[in-house]
Amino acid sequence: MEPVLISPASFKLFGFIPTVIFSVLLPLLGVGLFTYIMAKRVAPLVKANPDFRFDRPKERILNVLKIWLGQWRHPRYMMAGVLHIIIFFGFLILSVRSTELVIKGISEGFVMPGLGGTLGDIYYFFKDYAATAVFFAVIIAAVRRGIFRPDRYHYPESYGHDHTNEAVFVCLVIATLMVSESLYEAALVAAEVQAGHDATFLAPGTLAWFFKNMLLDNSTKSLQAYHIASYYVHDLTFFFFLCFLPMGKHFHVITSLFNVFFMRLDRGNVRPVRYGVSDEELDDLETFGVKKFSDFTWKDILDFYTCADCGRCSDQCPANTVKRPLSPRFISIKGRDYAFSHFPLMGNFVAQEPLIGEGGIYSEDEIWSCTTCGACEQECPIGIEYINKIVDLRRGMVDEGNVPQSLQKPLSSLEKRGNPYGKMEKKRAEWTKELENCEVKVLDKKTSAETLYFVDSISSFDERMQNVARATATIMCAVGEDFGILGKEEKDSGNEVKRFGEEMLYQSLKAHNSEAIKNSGVKKIVTADPHAYNALKNEYSEMPPVEHISQVIVKNVSSGRLKLKGVSEEEANKVYTYHDPCYLGRHNSLYDEPRAAIDAIPGIRRVEMLKSRDRSFCCSGGGLMLFYEPEEEERMGVVRVKHAQKAGANVIVTACPFCLVNMEDAIKVAGLEGKMEAIDLGELIAAHIDS
Amino acid sequence: MEILVCVKRVPDTSENEIEINGDGNDIERDDLVYSVNEWDNYAVEEAIQIVDKVGGSVTVVTVGDDESEEVLRREMAMGANNGLLLTDDGFEGADGKGIATILKAAVEKGNYDLILTGAQADEGAAQVGGMLAAMLDYPYASLVNLIEPGDGKLKVGREIEGGNQEMNEIELPCVLSIQTGINEPRYVGIRGIRKVASVEIPELSASDLGLDAAAVGADAAKVKRVDYFVPDMGEGAEMLEGSTEEIIEKLIEYLKAKGGLK
Numbered sequence: 001m002e003p004v005l006i007s008p009a010s011f012k013l014f015g016f017i018p019t020v021i022f023s024v025l026l027p028l029l030g031v032g033l034f035t036y037i038m039a040k041r042v043a044p045l046v047k048a049n050p051d052f053r054f055d056r057p058k059e060r061i062l063n064v065l066k067i068w069l070g071q072w073r074h075p076r077y078m079m080a081g082v083l084h085i086i087i088f089f090g091f092l093i094l095s096v097r098s099t100e101l102v103i104k105g106i107s108e109g110f111v112m113p114g115l116g117g118t119l120g121d122i123y124y125f126f127k128d129y130a131a132t133a134v135f136f137a138v139i140i141a142a143v144r145r146g147i148f149r150p151d152r153y154h155y156p157e158s159y160g161h162d163h164t165n166e167a168v169f170v171c172l173v174i175a176t177l178m179v180s181e182s183l184y185e186a187a188l189v190a191a192e193v194q195a196g197h198d199a200t201f202l203a204p205g206t207l208a209w210f211f212k213n214m215l216l217d218n219s220t221k222s223l224q225a226y227h228i229a230s231y232y233v234h235d236l237t238f239f240f241f242l243c244f245l246p247m248g249k250h251f252h253v254i255t256s257l258f259n260v261f262f263m264r265l266d267r268g269n270v271r272p273v274r275y276g277v278s279d280e281e282l283d284d285l286e287t288f289g290v291k292k293f294s295d296f297t298w299k300d301i302l303d304f305y306t307c308a309d310c311g312r313c314s315d316q317c318p319a320n321t322v323k324r325p326l327s328p329r330f331i332s333i334k335g336r337d338y339a340f341s342h343f344p345l346m347g348n349f350v351a352q353e354p355l356i357g358e359g360g361i362y363s364e365d366e367i368w369s370c371t372t373c374g375a376c377e378q379e380c381p382i383g384i385e386y387i388n389k390i391v392d393l394r395r396g397m398v399d400e401g402n403v404p405q406s407l408q409k410p411l412s413s414l415e416k417r418g419n420p421y422g423k424m425e426k427k428r429a430e431w432t433k434e435l436e437n438c439e440v441k442v443l444d445k446k447t448s449a450e451t452l453y454f455v456d457s458i459s460s461f462d463e464r465m466q467n468v469a470r471a472t473a474t475i476m477c478a479v480g481e482d483f484g485i486l487g488k489e490e491k492d493s494g495n496e497v498k499r500f501g502e503e504m505l506y507q508s509l510k511a512h513n514s515e516a517i518k519n520s521g522v523k524k525i526v527t528a529d530p531h532a533y534n535a536l537k538n539e540y541s542e543m544p545p546v547e548h549i550s551q552v553i554v555k556n557v558s559s560g561r562l563k564l565k566g567v568s569e570e571e572a573n574k575v576y577t578y579h580d581p582c583y584l585g586r587h588n589s590l591y592d593e594p595r596a597a598i599d600a601i602p603g604i605r606r607v608e609m610l611k612s613r614d615r616s617f618c619c620s621g622g623g624l625m626l627f628y629e630p631e632e633e634e635r636m637g638v639v640r641v642k643h644a645q646k647a648g649a650n651v652i653v654t655a656c657p658f659c660l661v662n663m664e665d666a667i668k669v670a671g672l673e674g675k676m677e678a679i680d681l682g683e684l685i686a687a688h689i690d691s
Numbered sequence: 692m693e694i695l696v697c698v699k700r701v702p703d704t705s706e707n708e709i710e711i712n713g714d715g716n717d718i719e720r721d722d723l724v725y726s727v728n729e730w731d732n733y734a735v736e737e738a739i740q741i742v743d744k745v746g747g748s749v750t751v752v753t754v755g756d757d758e759s760e761e762v763l764r765r766e767m768a769m770g771a772n773n774g775l776l777l778t779d780d781g782f783e784g785a786d787g788k789g790i791a792t793i794l795k796a797a798v799e800k801g802n803y804d805l806i807l808t809g810a811q812a813d814e815g816a817a818q819v820g821g822m823l824a825a826m827l828d829y830p831y832a833s834l835v836n837l838i839e840p841g842d843g844k845l846k847v848g849r850e851i852e853g854g855n856q857e858m859n860e861i862e863l864p865c866v867l868s869i870q871t872g873i874n875e876p877r878y879v880g881i882r883g884i885r886k887v888a889s890v891e892i893p894e895l896s897a898s899d900l901g902l903d904a905a906a907v908g909a910d911a912a913k914v915k916r917v918d919y920f921v922p923d924m925g926e927g928a929e930m931l932e933g934s935t936e937e938i939i940e941k942l943i944e945y946l947k948a949k950g951g952l953k
Contacts, residue, residue: 283882288882398878399880399882400877401770401878402877408878411880412726415881416726424708463935503882504881504885505881508881
């Protein structure tokens, strides 16, 4: 049976120019150009620092299946997420069809291997629906982005130009692909129907079906014109789009698969100063941290390329919320723009000026503003990382001596006294003096115990937080733990020292504590400070198992060893809410234990804040962050206290001394004294021990 | 420009709880931690910034024992090019004039265009800078909070009581005592100190400097500390005691009572 229309592979334009020439030239040019662009884009990755990301392939493949293919994090933003999922799967389905079409332009009878039979029938049926769904999704996306303009996409002037036009343009490009593909087929089927042939089945309600019905009255000549024109519009748009992807935020269409494969597998840690250089060899390094662009690792640059400018990171970022000069999204966007301008497609690479300071793309305050809470990384649908970059940029500044004056004192105190307050080492155990009915051993080579209570600096020295230490000890006594503390031999865990980029100081604190812990001969460590918990668990090596006090509480409540009495009459009128500390929740996935511990108090009323668990809102950070003086419009703690108020709570329970400092301050700043209070989980439990 | 900065190792007041010793003539020095006198850090930072602008080198000098070497290394980690330790058993117990005499001898051994000191030391009397200038017969400006290098001279700003600012022109060579706030001293981490850990620091004794130790040491000192104590509470003074909250509460109470708060 003769085909009713001449295919692009046999058609002659104006009767003598064989269009197959275009069918061959367009892919050749397109793929050639694309290869050239990609080679240029890969150049900065080759010049970058090493990054070890080829380990644990099973977990990486699982990440790809869940986060990339499964679009796991997208529905966290329902509207945008669903639109994206439609477009994403539409692309996956239609990539087969598009490739087939390109080859059809050269060899008209071509059918994708495997699509000749029933599988093909199913595929062709669904791909028309896919194209239709994608078409409507991009139209909605374009309207949403171009007309409704959600706040999340807003561009502050200082950060460069707005990407709305690019976003809307790409939506239209995709719509063009969908329309031309459907029209190409619709014209053919309409001609088949006119010729009385057994017309190809078109799924009802699809774009192609709609176009076919629209075209039924057209002459064969014009159907032929539609058929050929839409083919080449599709072909041209397809290869244009391919080459346009690596030019901007739609690069993620290509890079996200790789970025998710290489994304960080562990949380709560910071990458080494240089991959392949051990802690002992650090002294031999010429330079520390990221100072110029090539100091980034290749994964950092892949992150920059991959950022789709969706703004979810910054929407969740507490620093951005309180208008500190940091918006994680722009760490990526500025990095990408830098890569594009310094590794241009044409001409030589441009000399690299320093990244921070005058003429640089990042400001000092921007980099110090981060609390390393991890909300951005938790949210990113394609595995972009920020904490490692922030810490590496800080390492670079510390190496240059460029440290805010407000941080220099506490750093020097940490170096000299092992705590940021400059208090004397011998006073580290003084909090135990006011403890009643509970003996706390001070451990060393001679005195040992089963369990070490690692107190850390703030609970050892801060007058208010010493109460947290006493509550923790009281609980340990109540459950009959054989435990002790390191006393003057304990130094700051260094969790924040590391995150503020002072790696060598962190190394010396770690070495000292590791030695003291080893000497104490304990089999287990318990702490009530999530920052210490994180450092000991994720950063120190060869440590005995580490537990947070909430885990101890829950274990002993269920074993019956810890009995809690019910709420008092006064407490019965209160509504409690639990604030997830970043270093307990997001960085260590301890969400349920603290809640279970609170709920173990008979009669207690607890509500959840809107932002809780892995979307918890940082209180403004601990450790050295307490000393940093940021530019901000409002305190993070104040924002958080208002969250609690909105949830109808009047007691904020937290499980971190730094959170408690910030919450108590924030309650005063917000003028909520008397209406809202904050308490540590340990304090709450200790007050309810039924003895 | 060749710049000499005189620095001092002092007990770090922010990191110590200072107590008077049993004899009542000094502070309890066990458990103390020491650091560079805060003002000296500003002087060294300023010297480094001047050299960055106009070239030359920065030498840091201190009078002290072996332990004083650590402050020289810290300043060298900041960016000072050379260190110089003036050390002699005979120097012990020197008064301000003795220290100035020792420093003068060191200045004369070198070829410095500019000598900087901190405006004062945490435990000092703010006297060495001025004496050193007089002994050298160099012009002197104190409490300097701004320096603009020029040809053969400097423009220096001075902080005047009441927050006023004064600008002077001063001829080189000269001595300046530096006030805090003139700059933001850079941070020195462990890594920086380790980098200069093995740099040789020359030591000069009394004889190297052509000095008679007896003429600068304890015996020659005409100022001697005879007592050291926390002053008795005077009339009308009261120390508020208790937790921070209690102190604040009492303070507010007093302010209200005296009409300071309404």
